[in-house]
Amino acid sequence: MQVIILLVIAALVVAGGFLAAFFWATKDGQFDDTITPAVRILFDDSDKSKKGE
Amino acid sequence: MLLEKEVSTQILCDHCGEVCVEESLVFEEKHFCCIGCKTVFEILSENNLCGYYDLNKNAGISLKSKNFEGKFDYLNKPEIEESLLDFRSKNINKATFYLPGVHCSSCVWLLENFHKIRNGVLYSRLQFLKKELSVSYDPEKVSLKEIVELLATLGYEPLxxxxxxxxxxxxxxxxxxxxxxxxxxxxxxxGNIMLLSFPEYFKLDLENNVDARYQAFFLYLNFALSMPVFFFGAIDYLKGAWRSIRDLVQHNSKILSVDIPIALGITALFVRSTYETLFLHSAGYWDSLAGLVFFLLVGKWVQMKTYDFLSFERNYKSFFPLAVKVKNGTSTDYKNVADIAKGDTMIIHNEELIPADSTLLSEHAHIDYSFVTGESEPESIWIGNQVFAGGRQKGRAIEVLVNKEVSQSYLTQLWNQDNYKKEKKVAHTQLADNFAKYFTYITLAIALVTGLYWYQHDVSVIWPAVTAVLMVACPCALTLSMPFTMGTVMGILGKNKFYVKNQEVIQLMNETDTLIFDKTGTLTNASKQEVVYLGNTLTDEENQILKAMTSSSVHPVSKAISNFLGNNPDEIGITIKEEKGQGISANHKNHLYQLGSDYFVNVPIDNRDNTARAWLAIDGEIKGFFQIKSGYRENWKQVLNTLKSRFGLFLLSGDKNTDASMLASEFEKTHLFFEQKPIDKLNFIKDLQEKGKRTIMIGDGINDAGALRQSDIGIALSEDSQSFTPASDAILDASVFEKLPLFLNFSKWALIIVKLSFLLSLVYNFIGVGWAVSGKLSPVMAAIFMPLSSISVVLFAVSFTYLVAWRKNLLKQM
Incomplete structure (x- = not known):
């Protein structure tokens, strides 16, 4: 049963990692503009859009 | 190449989607309505960027009657360029532009591919909602001016x-x-604290050594996890309460902030839990503490939400140009408007704004003061007379001599008034004030009585009972119901095109009793023009000639007159000459027809007045004139009639009192005021407020800016919510003007809902306090009870708001 202490600590570390990731993302400005990236993802990378017609 | 001259169906411009009125320009089998649109297509196809059109059909912006030549020359001047840059170094410069033209996903695509069009542009990123483009470029390869010009050519003219x-x-x-x-x-x-508290909920067997060891581990882990909650999450509430108490002690204010009971509850939870953890080794109320702070913060987040794409904080600086052309001996140069000094000679081109009060040096000017006064007709000004900042020149370029600095000018003085120097006071609404005051005192009283009671009966219960009262009485559910109700109302109003700056405005709206309207642009619709002709009756032939003259011109006055004259099927061959901004002349059967300004037609000085009319003269003899008035909005009478029962109505107009008789049916005669200057409007509202009235001002132009700011609530009416409006508390889209009474009524309901949910949460508090005074509030009960009450109050408030909105048909557009 001692293992539960280990498990709880491990779980906290994992969740803490995600919390740190969220901190990084927020400070990086990823949540300042949530609309444009949603539009941006729809674009094709290539310049060959004419061929598609 | 293909040229189609006559087609039965309308040809739509492949770039902007407008109907090609005259014969369309054709390039690569595509049709364009004007050279501008064709140029954009050429640029895009050259650079393989036609994907622009695949994303959205006819995505472009119409470029008719746009001329950028020389408009951005001032950007070549290093000081001016410098002031626009965010970052500057030898081989990379960064700048951010506001592009009002941004409207669809194609815009994002094109603008972020900007580096493919112009060599030297390194990187560009668009924030779609804010319409802000950040550009990085190499200043050795491309200049700021070239970038701005190219953006303008593509239809995205930076503001x-x-x-x-x-x-x-x-x-x-x-x-x-x-x-x-x-x-x-x-x-x-x-989340973690609740998880770690689970063993506690299911009753640990403390007699058992194994369980007891785990309990200590969970307990101290919870204690550690709660530290950031109290010292980081809840810090703003604690600071707010501290500030409020300090102000109260120093007699700076009499208002108890709602932060005080919240901070009291949080602190009680924290102190008691710390005590139990460290000295009694029993689970404290850590889960309740974390839950409480979490819900409070979520409520705050809802409260903070506003409209990113609107700006409520504009002053004259958003409307004035950055630079102006200045005469420097014989040559001309650009000068930053902020640096304009007395004695400078400025050159103002057609459609440009005069940034400072000056004297006219050119012979004659047509100045449109609608920006300042609301008076819709341009004024005729002669040499040697004053022109005021904010006026817009119509017609040929003029020279003016500055006699006051920008910040000292007549218009800009408004912003030097006292009420602009300090921030507009955040509206302290009666509801929130009263609530915080009574709530704090009642809570403290109950805690005191509880303490005294147990002092006489069982001293050991004092501590748990008193802290429990403070904990349970924490107005979490109460503080949540307000932001969630108001947030929902704000969202629904926003979907109906009435954009409120923040939630306080909705509360404040219910405490007003006086409505003040501006006329031009508010009750009237600038784009809906009515033409009146006064003078000798026109013959059919004259009618035809006038129609031919006016329909050949793109000037808005000509267009209005042309519409007024109706359809004349017979074409007559005449030669027409137009002098931009002045008038049109035509020759027919050896008669000279002239239509235009008093100056152009040579009206005798005695008959001239400052309102610009379109005069008609045949062979130099004056026949009459056309006057253009803007028409009233549809249903304006109904709107005013509905509002009359609840509000005192006033009208402040910059115009002359020509419409007084018509308006008298809706306003009391003593409530109509004409020829009001911006400062008059501001002072008028100040007077009303001193008489104890709480006002809503509804206006549209910068001439109302002072009044909008001074008023308890300023609502800016806008033909297009994307366009510029003066600083205000709310923006109403002109298309929903007739719904204004409905919106005001809905906000009244919002307040009723808030009060009802207050009541509901008071019931919860009553039950909770009942447990607390008896000293029987266990951690488990608190952990279940507190979030449950919060969530149910929020659910109640939000669903009730939607129900009301549905009954009022406000959900249809959603």
């Missing part, structure tokens, strides 16, 4: 104003980021 040079919007970003982090940390702690 460069005196305000563009001031960078100050970094602050609110960091504030919302901090709140997000607080929510994240508190949420993280809450």
């Amino acid at each position: 460069i104003s005196l305000q563009s040079a001031e960078k100050d919007n970094k602050k609110d970003v960091s504030e919302s980021r901090k709140l997000l982090l607080q929510i994240a940390v508190t949420g993280f702690a809450m």
Whole structure:
């Protein structure tokens, strides 16, 4: 049963990692503009859009 | 190449989607309505960027009657360029532009592919909602002016104003980021604490050594996890309460902030839990503490939400140009408007704004003061007379001699008034004030009585009972019901095109009793013009000639007159000459027809007045004139009639009193005021407020800016919510003007709903306090009871709001 202490600590570390990731993302400005990236993802990378017609 | 001259169906421009009125221009089998649109297509196809059109059909912006030549020359001047840059170095410069033309996903695509069009542009990023484009470029390969010109050519003309040079919007970003982090940390702690508290909920067997050891581990882990909740998540409430108490003690204010009972509850939870953890080794109320702070922060987040794409904080700087052409001996140069000094000679081109009060040096000017006074007709000004800042020249370029600095000018003085120097006071609404005051005192009284009672009966219960009262009485559910109700109302109003600056405005709206309207642009619709002809009756032939003359011109006055004259099927061959901004002349059967300004037609000085009319003269003899008035909005009488029962109505207009008789049916005669200057409007509202009235001002132009600011609530009416409106508390889209009474009524309901949910949460508090005074509030009960009450109050408030909105047909557009 001692293992539960280990498990709880491990779980906290994992969740803490995600919390740190969220901190990084927020400070990086990823949540300042949530609309444009949603539009941006729809674009094709290539310049060959004419061929598609 | 293909040329189609006559087609039965309408040809739509492949770039902007407008109907090609005259014969269409054709390029690569595509049709364009004007040279501008064709140029954009050529640029795009040259650079393989036609994907622009695949994303959205006819995505472009119409470029008719746009001329940028020389308009941006001032950007070549290093000081002016410098003031616009965010970052500057030898081989990379960064600048941010506001592009009002941005409207669809194609815009994002094109603007972010900007580096493919122009060599030297390194990187460009668009913030779609804010319409802000950040560009990095190599100053050795391309200049700022070239970038701006290219953007303008593509239809995305950047708006460069005196305000563009001031960078100050970094602050609110960091504030919302901090709140997000607080929510994240508190949420993280809450989840973990609840998980670790589970054994406690199911009753650990403390006699058993194994369980007891785990209990200590869970307990101290919870204690550790709660530290960031109290010291990071809840810090703003504690600070707020501290400030409020300090102000109260120093007699700076009499208002108890709602932060006080909240901080009291949080502190009680924290102190008691710490005590139990460290000295009694029993589970404290850590889960309740984390849950409480989490819910409070979420409520705050809802409260902070506003409309990113609107700006409620504009002053004259957003409207004034950044630079102006100045005469420097024999040559001309550009000068930053902020540096304009007395004695400078400025050159103002057609459609340009005069940035400072000056004397006219050119012979004659047509100045449109609608920006300042609301008077819709341009004024005729002669040499040697004053022209005021904010006027817009119509017609040929003029020279003016500056006699006051920009900040000292007649218009800009408005912003030097006292009420502009300090921030507009955040509206302290009666509801929130009263609530915080009574709530705090009642809570403290109950705690005191409880303490005294147990002092006489069982001293050991004092501590748990008193802390429990403070904990349970924490107005969490109460503080949540307000932001959630108001947030929902704000969202629904926003979907109906009535954009409120923040939630306080909705509360404040219910405390007003006086409505003040501006006329031009508010009750009237600038785009709906009515033409009146006064003078000798026109013959059919004259009618035909006038029709031919006016329909050949693109000037708005000509267009209005042309519409007024109706359809004349017979074409007559005449030669027409137009002098831009002045008038049109035509020759027919050896008669000279002239239509235009008094100056153009040579009206005797005695008959001239400052209102611009379109005069008609045949062979030099004056026949009469056309006058153009803007028409009233549809249903304006109904709107006013509905509002009459609840509000006192006033009208403040910059115009002359020509419409007084018509308006008298809706307003009391003594409530109509004409020829009001901006400062008059401001003072009028100040007077009303001193008489104890609480006002809503509804206006549209910069001439109302002072009044909008002074009024308890200023509502800016806008033909297009994307366009510029003066600083205000709310923006009403002109298309929903007739719904104004409905909106005001809905906000009244919002207040009723808030009161009802207050009542509901008071019931919860009553039950909770009942447990607490008896000293029987266990951690498990608190952990279940507190979030449950919060969530149910929020659910109640939100669903009730939607129900009311549905009954009022406000959900249809959603």
